[in-house]
Structure formats: C-alpha cells, structure tokens
Amino acid sequence: MTRTTPAGTPLGDEFHVYDTTLRDGAQREGISYSVTDKLAVARLLDSLGVGFIEGGWPGALPKDTEFFHRAAEGELDLQHAALVAFGSTRRAGATVDEDPQVRALLDSRAPVVTLVAKADRRHIERALRTDVAENCAMVADTVRFLVGAGRRVFVDAEHFFDGYAFDPDTALRVLESAVEAGADVVVLCDTNGGQLPLQLAETVGEVAARTGFRLGIHCQDDTGCAVANSVAAVQAGATHVQCTANGYGERAGNADLFAVVGNLAAKLGMPVLPEGRLEELTRTSHAIAEIANLAPDTHQAYVGQSAFAHKAGLHASAIRVDPELYNHVDPAVVGNDMRVLVTEMAGRASLELKGAELGLDLSSAPDAVTGAVRRVKELEARGWSFEAADASLELLLRREMASVGGADPVEAPFQLESYRVVLDHRSDGEVIAEATVKVHVAGERVIATAEGNGPVNALDAALREALVPHLPWLGSVELADYKVRILTDERGTDAVTRVLVESRDGEDEWTTVGVHANIVEASWLALCDALVHKASREAVPQ
C-alpha cells in the first residue's frame, strides 16, 4: 500500500517536514533538472528522512508528468517520505471531474496532493478574476473530489499573510472551505516573502486559536527571514513546515530545509527526522547542490563549508581547549566539521562510514584511513569533490588499502601513451571533433581515431574503439550523464574545471570525477576512473 504519512520519525504524522525542492525550489534562476536529476534528489531527501517530497506539477510541466510516471513505475522506492503532486484547483466556472489538470493529479498516482488556493481577496478578484464564493467552491470541489478518490490532500493558502492583513474574513473562509471538504493541513504561505517573525508568529497563533485547524507554514526569503519565520511559525503552533534544500527558490529563495531542520532539532529539541539522520544534513546539502549544478554556499548555516570554521585570531587556542564555548552546536551533530582543528576525527569517521557503504572494511586498516583522509583533503583543496563521485572515492580507498597491503592493488585495464583532440570550425561552417588515442592494452599498442559531436565524445569514442576488441565487457558501459563546473578561486584567475561522469552498464550506475585546468583532460581523468571502476567489478585478468 502506498504511504501517505511519514515513516520512521519519532514524531510520526504529528509533525511534517515537507520538502518542495523539486517544485517550488526548481523556480530558482539557473536550475533546470532532468527527470533523472529529480529522481536522484528525491532519493537523497528520502534518505535524509523528510516526511513529504513534492515532486512537481504533473499536467502542467511534461518533465514533471514523466517524473511521477517513472516514480510510480518503480524507479523511486521511498523509505520514509510520501510523494506529493502539486497542482491547482479546478478552473473557475468549470466542473472538477472534467478539469484536465485535476485529472493529471490523479494520473500521477501520487498518494498525496497539495492544491494551491488564493487566500488574498485582491488576488482572487484581480488575478483570478472571480469572486470569493466561486474561489471557495473551486477549493472545496477539488479537495472533495481528490479525497473521494483516496488521496490525502493539503492546501497551500497562497498570499495568506498579506490577504489576512487586508481582509481576514476572506482568508479564513478559504481555509474553512479546504478543511470542511477534507483537507488535512492548510498551509499559510508568505508567497511574496514580506513577513518578519514577531508579527508572523502572532498571526499564526491567532489563526490557530480562531480555527483550530492543522496549520502548515511556507516562507519565502525576501526579507532574509524565511528560516526564522518558519521556526517562529512552528513555535506558534504550525505542525507542517515547507522548505527547499539550500533555500533554492524564486527571487531570494525559500526557507532552507537544512537550517530549519537544524534549528528545530538542535535548538528546539524536536526529533523531526528519523534517528541518526540529522548528521546527514551536510552531505545531503552538498550532494543536492552538485545535482543542481550550483556551487554550495560556503557560508550557509549548519551545512556550509565555513559554518564552523574559525578564522584564527583572538581565540584559536581557547577554541582548541573548549570548543563548546565557541560553537552554537557540535558540528558533528549535523555532519559538519570544525575546521580550525585538524578534523582527523570527523574525516576518519565519515570515510569509515563510506567504506562500509562501499563494502570495504576499513576498521582493520587504520593506516589506510589516515592515508585516504590526507589524500582526500589534498585533492579537495585542489577542487576535487567526492560528494557525488562514489566510484572515484572507492578507487581512492582501494588504492590506499592496497598501499598498506590491506587489499589487492587496483589495476587499470589499459595504459595511456598519448591522446590528441582536434576541433575544427571549417570555413564552410561545419564543426568537427576528432580524437586519436594511443594506448597499451592486453600487451599490445593500439592506435584508434574517432569522430564525435564534441571533444569528450570523440575521445570517449576513440578510447572505446581502441579497447573494446581487447576488453569486450567494456562494450556495455555507456556514458549516462556528464556535468561540468568551473571553479574559480578568490582572485578569479586560476580557474579549474571539475567534471562528473555518470556511467552505466545496464545493471549499475556509478559516478567518477576529474579535475584539471583543461576541461578535456578533466573529462579524460573521470572517463578513465569510470573504466577502472568497471574493471574492478569484472575482475578481468589483465
């Protein structure tokens, strides 16, 4: 049976951590997820233990329709979260069972639906061009229809705070229409993001007292107060909080999931995630930034790389003696480290954990862990990132274990002699990419040339042409996705390029990383790791 309530959190259905990274968060300028990206983000959020994942707006955006389809067909096996489809109520003057957008919500097969409803009379009259009675009927009809079809329904009361200040009766009537028709939660939305916490908390408390309804909160960050507003609303009685990973969202963004959860759990003692999951905050934040292809905010509360980094000065030695005097929480609680100290402990712990995930028992090889921690730190200082590149990290760990005799050496299935890539924009306007590789494989020297639609594609093609006759198992490996990030240092000069390559062979998918000033060389490094990873799985004799 499909779940409609969060699983595994101590608070159960009593408190909802509701994530809308994939719907409202996707409105952030510069974000453009593929369906595969959306599935990957959903898996990360589920593994963090959020209660609800709003996946998109089926029927309105083809990509979102496909996301729900693929999720329903088994590509998304959620452990904690219930999947939510977002959509609008029936249109004014139409019937709900004939509305194609409402139909699309059912067709999405999501067990939970969140409907957006206008709660500000000015928006009802001037944007929807209808009246309050019809607006409330639209809400009630649609909620009733979906509840009748077995869905759990929440209602986002858009522009609630502005609407309540302008005309409280209309705002409350909209909430009533939703709840009387069967909505479980009515979500007070600060859609324009203009609220400040003291007033917002007062309004939430007042609405809770006047209605007795189960209230949610959804804040935008236009005053820089979205996190504070969300937490204040919870303190005033809201039991459902809508956030996005890293605060991604339109304009100044939404309330940052990680700061809100950090505050609720670490400051207010509310166990809003399943046990042991809070320490995944930092890793989850960085992995989602990676998929969104945005640089993580180094100064983000709780999860930023600098969030617990003390600039040496006044208190350097005092910090070492008494770290709890200088940190508002223990950084390990949210999976971050205090970088003023050499974070051997934190680094070790997470690598050991990672090793266990990858099936490597590192507890018996302390020297390998020490070496790996050092190597990871060195590489990360030069722009590498292993957050999303599990296969590269596994190779690094295996190499360190081999170097202390704890495992067999990792053999590359081939050795490169050289490559050359030529890109021509010819005078007839045609653009051509051609690559030649010279490699040593299975005791032979092989030269192969291939064309491609770009430099990396040509290089990949030439390499396969050289290798597949000798290593036929490589034939099943294909490049599934390819991401590029330019990393600029503080002065903007010595930029390096980081490439993530996602490969698949019909059974598994794995990701590798390469970093270099030259994008083609960075890609080459990641491509090679991808093939070495495959070789380590095949255990093919060299």
Place this chain on the structure above:
Amino acid sequence: MTRTTPAGTPLGDEFHVYDTTLRDGAQREGISYSVTDKLAVARLLDSLGVGFIEGGWPGALPKDTEFFHRAAEGELDLQHAALVAFGSTRRAGATVDEDPQVRALLDSRAPVVTLVAKADRRHIERALRTDVAENCAMVADTVRFLVGAGRRVFVDAEHFFDGYAFDPDTALRVLESAVEAGADVVVLCDTNGGQLPLQLAETVGEVAARTGFRLGIHCQDDTGCAVANSVAAVQAGATHVQCTANGYGERAGNADLFAVVGNLAAKLGMPVLPEGRLEELTRTSHAIAEIANLAPDTHQAYVGQSAFAHKAGLHASAIRVDPELYNHVDPAVVGNDMRVLVTEMAGRASLELKGAELGLDLSSAPDAVTGAVRRVKELEARGWSFEAADASLELLLRREMASVGGADPVEAPFQLESYRVVLDHRSDGEVIAEATVKVHVAGERVIATAEGNGPVNALDAALREALVPHLPWLGSVELADYKVRILTDERGTDAVTRVLVESRDGEDEWTTVGVHANIVEASWLALCDALVHKASREAVPQ
C-alpha cells in the same frame, strides 16, 4: 570638531546603524582588504548614510593601524558616519594607562571606541582565566579612561545571550560596569550565533526592563536568523544595530546590513538612513562585493540580482498588470529592479517587460515581439536559456526589431573564416591546448595562434590576438566568469552543451549564452555575442 554622532538621518542619535564590515566582516574566509580597499568601503558606507563605521582594530592589526592613520590624515572625509576604533579592555592585572592596546585606541584618533568585554562567566573563567570582579574592573577602568580622554565609548558584551542564560547576574554586572563608567551603549552580542528570534526578543525586552540601559544588538548567522534576530531585537527595544555589508563575517557570517536596513526602513517605517539613501542599497551592496572580490549573492534579499526576478509563467501577465500584488516592496525603493525571466513558461508579456528594462520600446513593434517570442521558444527548445544572458537576449530583440525595420541592424565587428583547436596529452604527460583563428576584421584577413590552459582559454586568447590590434577597445573586455551546463535529453544521447560567458570592461558586466553539441563551439558562440554586445555599445564604424 570630529563627529561622534550620526549626521543627516531623521532619527539622529536616537537610532544607530552601526557597520562593522571592516572589522568583524573582514573575518570572512577569503576576504583580505588592502588599506585602500578599506578606505573605499568606508566611503561607500558613509555615502549610504550609516551612522558608525567600525574601521578595524588599531594596535592589533598593522593594516588597521594604518587605516586609522590615513583616515585621520584626511583621506576619509566622512559626511554622515562617525569613525569607530575597536579594541579590547586592559589586560587582567595591568593598569589601563600602561596598556599598549588601549594606547593604540587613543592613537587611532577615532572619536568613538567600541570595547569588547566578556559577558559569559564561563568565558571569563576559562578563556580569560580571571574572575568576574576583575573582568568588570577591566571594563570599568578602560571605559573611564577613554571617556576621560574625550572618546564616546560603546561596549560589545560578547557571548551575552549564552552568558545571560547561564548566569544572568554576571552578564548584567558586566553591562553595569560599562554603563556606570560612562559607556553610552551596551551591545548584546550573539557571538556564537545560536539564537532564534522569539527567545532573543524576550531576552532583549527583559534586559531593557531590568536595566534601563541603551541597548545595541550584534548577531551572527549560525542559525540562519541573524537578520530576523537583529530586527526582533530592535522591536524589543534595541536602538543600535551592528551589521556587515552582505552579511560578510566569520563562519555563517553576520547580520546583513542591507536586509536589516531594508526591513527597518521599508517594513517597520523607521527612517534609519538619510533621506533618499535607501535607493542606494543595491548599488552599495554590489560595489562592496566588487571590492571584497566576491561574487555578489544573486539571491540576496532586497539587493540580489534575482531578488525581484519572477520566473513563474503562471503570473507573468498578472505581474505586468499589478506588480504590487507580487512584490513585497517596490524594488525601486531599494534601487533594485523587477527582472522578469524569459523562460519557456513566459511569453509576450514578459518579453515586452524585458524589452522595456533593456531600453527597447517594443510596444510599437508588435511584429518584432511575435518574431522574438517564436525565436526564443525555438532556441529554448534546443537548450538555450536567456534567464541570465541579458546581453544575448538584447541582441536577439535588436535583430528582430531590425528585421521589421524598427531599429538599425546589429553588425558584428568581425567575421570568422575558421578556427582550429588542438589538445594534446603528450606521452611525457604534459597537456597542451593551442588554438588558431582566421578572421576578417577592418578589411583584413588575420590569422593568429595562441596557447591556453584549456581549449576555450586558447581560443579566447587567439581571438584577442587577432582582433585587438584592429579594435583596441576590445582590450578592456575580459572574461569574468564561465559556466557550463550539459543538457541531456531523456535518451542520454543527443546531449548539448550550454555555456554562459560573463564579460566585463571595467564599467559594465554582461552575460551571453551559446549552445552546441560541441562545448568549444558553444563557447565560441557566447564569446562572439559578448564582443558584438561590446561593439554595439561602442558604436564603432565597421
């Protein structure tokens, strides 16, 4: 006579906007100001109209000592702000008139001094290794000494909130020692940044009621609530608020001056800046980011480039009719504008708005709009994105207007014949990128070759080498940033690469976009648009 109170604000000395960008803000990882930088930042802050500028810690940091010296020698002619030197109280067990650090505060010639004092008994005992009585004597002696020397003195009560929660009597004794010795303001500091607004406001209100002292507030952003906490403290009675430009500061940073001032002025109706200065917020924010050599946060509240940028197709036409329904404040109030993003979701309405922003009157050219909408949709379906690429969009709109006779044609300053890029990974391991371009410029055919650290860098270098001798105004254009996104369709095969190139010439910054299966060709398209944009600004005869 040197000023010790803010000048020109309607609230006068009744409310202090106190900036510590140059002292506490300089603790941000990655920031390293020269003295000239510090003077430039101080001028910008003064021109914005803040009341106090904390310039640094003379005696502790040689750069700060020099900053105060040069300021006192006439390099800083402040119109609104009083300059503040920051420093510590006399050391434990020493006399104040012999303390070299206290002497340095006098020598700085700053009319105002802010002293830092410990207000948490655990810090007094464990970090300072002294007792509460001596700590209070250190505060009182130093305040009295500086007041006696004609200085206005504020005291930062460090770790106040944690200290007050742990041992309120000690925390209050420290405040009393300061005020009784002549300090004007005691500043309650959330040094570890762990507070949330409801509790913080309660504490501020309680301390105000118990002491009657003039209170200031200083918040760090470790819970993501620094702005909210600062505003809540003001609502609870603080009349002095310490902030930093763009929230720069250690760890997660400080309270962002621009968001705090925006909230106080635009939300709470407090005229905390001189008249007409609020609309300088956005410009000041970006200029200081420039000096700090940090990319502005595009999603920053009030002043970010995206802070008023609407993406949702849902509302594009409604926004045009009724902008005040969708903005929490009029962006012009803080010197920002409402950018409408051109996305697949938006149509005519947003394109016309965009044209108006770019200074193109499209209302008289409906055919150009129809053509541009069609062209944008075509290109976006193939992976182009104009959200961030204003300069490419402007060129597109101008070309459409020219095609219907509504504007002069857009001329490229050169024509490409061909280019070739060669990337070699040699057998000795060295990686080399070399590009050759053949172009026609100013009636001549020019061939140029250059190396670079990657294919795009080499191509850019070769192009400049070919063009600059003929088009010297191109010499000022430089590549400021470069972003790459691989767009995979659902089959994973026909991936295209989208490149965004940000260029600058010392006066302006502009962004262009290129899309192609081949990353180098995509980069080439964006580079060319960047130069055509510059040419259109130069209006150079071809």
